[in-house]
Amino acid sequence: MVTSLAGKCLCGACAFTATPTSNDAGVCHCGQCNSWTGGMFLNVYCGNTVVFAEGAPLGFYRASEWGERVFCQICGSSLIWQTQDAQHQSVSIHAFDDPSQFTMATQIFIDRKPTCYALANDTQNMTEAEVFPKYAPNGDA
Ligand SMILES: [Zn+2]
Ligand SMILES: [Zn+2]
Numbered sequence: 001m002v003t004s005l006a007g008k009c010l011c012g013a014c015a016f017t018a019t020p021t022s023n024d025a026g027v028c029h030c031g032q033c034n035s036w037t038g039g040m041f042l043n044v045y046c047g048n049t050v051v052f053a054e055g056a057p058l059g060f061y062r063a064s065e066w067g068e069r070v071f072c073q074i075c076g077s078s079l080i081w082q083t084q085d086a087q088h089q090s091v092s093i094h095a096f097d098d099p100s101q102f103t104m105a106t107q108i109f110i111d112r113k114p115t116c117y118a119l120a121n122d123t124q125n126m127t128e129a130e131v132f133p134k135y136a137p138n139g140d141a
Contacts (some may be wrong), residue, residue: 003050007096009077010069013020014056016079018091020044024105025093028127029113032063036071037078044102050080052088 008015025044033041052058057073062084072082082089093099103121105115110125 005096005098009075009079009093009095011072011073011075011077012073013074014058014077014079015053016089016095017049017051018089018096020046020091020102023102025102026090026106026108027104027119028108029125030109031112032069033081033109034114035061036061036063036069037092037123041078041081041090042093042104043081044093044096045087046091048087048089050082050086050091 003051004017006015006020020090022044024044026043034071058079059071059073061071063069066083068082068084068086069078071078072080072109077095079093080089080091093102096102104119104123105120105121106124106126108126108131109128111127111129
């Protein structure tokens with residue numbers, strides 16, 4: 001996918017454009033994402049392409065040494081997990097105007113998934129132990 005897509009938070013104050021690298025979406029089952037979203041963080045990787053409307057009331061929460069969570073300060077929508085240098089941005093598919101164009105292809109922190117539900121999609125699954133070497137080579141969670 002090389003198309004710039006439009007999206008926004010629930011109240012609309014945080015409108016943005018972003019260019020996902022593919023239609024493949026991933027779910028993170030880690031405890032931080034569950035607490036942050038109140039559900040599952042279903043996201044697409046967008047590199048560093050997110051551009052917000054000027055004056056968007058963004059909030060930033062640093063839940064780890066290298067990650068940062070971006071949300072709307074008005075309506076509380078969970079929008080982006082990104083590295084603190086904002087070079088790696090994973091955007092909630094639900095923030096895009098048309099989430100149905102994405103297909104869930106991966107589940108990470110599968111060993112942290114609450115046991116009260118399971119997802120039926122055929123996905124590539126990674127445990128916490130598999131995720132950190134791949135995405136945090138310094139082992140700094
Ligand atoms: Zn909002
Ligand atoms: Zn997570």
